[in-house]
Amino acid sequence: MIQSLLHLLYPHVCENCGHDLTATEEVLCISCMRKMPVTSFQSVADNPVEQIFYGRVQLQHAMAGYYFARDTCLQHLIHQFKYGGRRDIAVYLGRQLGLQLKQSSWWQKISLIVPVPLNKVKQRHRGYNQAALLANGMAEVLGCDVSANALTRKANAVTQTHKDRLERWENVAEVFSLSCPEKVKDRHVLLVDDVLTTGATLEACAHALQTVKEVELSICSLAYANR
Numbered sequence: 001m002i003q004s005l006l007h008l009l010y011p012h013v014c015e016n017c018g019h020d021l022t023a024t025e026e027v028l029c030i031s032c033m034r035k036m037p038v039t040s041f042q043s044v045a046d047n048p049v050e051q052i053f054y055g056r057v058q059l060q061h062a063m064a065g066y067y068f069a070r071d072t073c074l075q076h077l078i079h080q081f082k083y084g085g086r087r088d089i090a091v092y093l094g095r096q097l098g099l100q101l102k103q104s105s106w107w108q109k110i111s112l113i114v115p116v117p118l119n120k121v122k123q124r125h126r127g128y129n130q131a132a133l134l135a136n137g138m139a140e141v142l143g144c145d146v147s148a149n150a151l152t153r154k155a156n157a158v159t160q161t162h163k164d165r166l167e168r169w170e171n172v173a174e175v176f177s178l179s180c181p182e183k184v185k186d187r188h189v190l191l192v193d194d195v196l197t198t199g200a201t202l203e204a205c206a207h208a209l210q211t212v213k214e215v216e217l218s219i220c221s222l223a224y225a226n227r
Contacts, residue, residue, distance in 0.1 A: 057203050
């Protein structure tokens with residue numbers, strides 16, 4: 001009876017199709033979840049995400065969970081957790097990433113998840129870092145530690161939107177620093193972000209993490225925007 005009352009007050013519906021969710025479903029119904037554009041990059045050597053970083057940063061592995069496209073369910077979900085205050089969606093998608101990663105042959109090597117830090121002004125306004133929420137969701141599935149403060153932003157770079165690859169790199173090259181070297185030393189770190197385009201932000205974060213020589217690094221992005 002209580003569950004029925006809560007359902008009336010707070011409708012539990014699929015974020016994509018609007019149909020009621022069952023007790024075992026969360027955010028998306030099973031039908032819509034099956035339609036999500038999964039990449040399966042976690043099981044593909046030399047996948048397109050790994051190729052982005054060739055010659056730019058030394059990585060063990062790199063992957064993205066989904067292909068990004070405009071006017072899709074995935075874009076709606078990302079918009080909701082970045083601008084609509086829907087922390088639950090970010091954590092949910094983080095868990096889905098964790099489940100995908102568990103299908104790989106290398107996930108057990110990961111001992112620490114580090115999210116890309118958010119611009120301080122944006123984080124104060126938003127109230128949270130969406131990459132950290134993704135990392136928390138992944139950690140629930142993988143059983144890894146999360147260090148949300150391992151990396152810091154030294155400056156507030158302007159938005160990356162509408163910048164080409166060189167402009168994005170110049171915009172973030174000196175922005176990130178490693179605040180807790182002892183946390184990443186002798187560990188296999190998984191660097192996590194929401195959307196991968198040119199890879200400039202992740203590359204800059206990777207270089208900051210690799211100022212500690214005794215660190216192995218892999219990258220995971222929620223979405224891969226192939227532009």
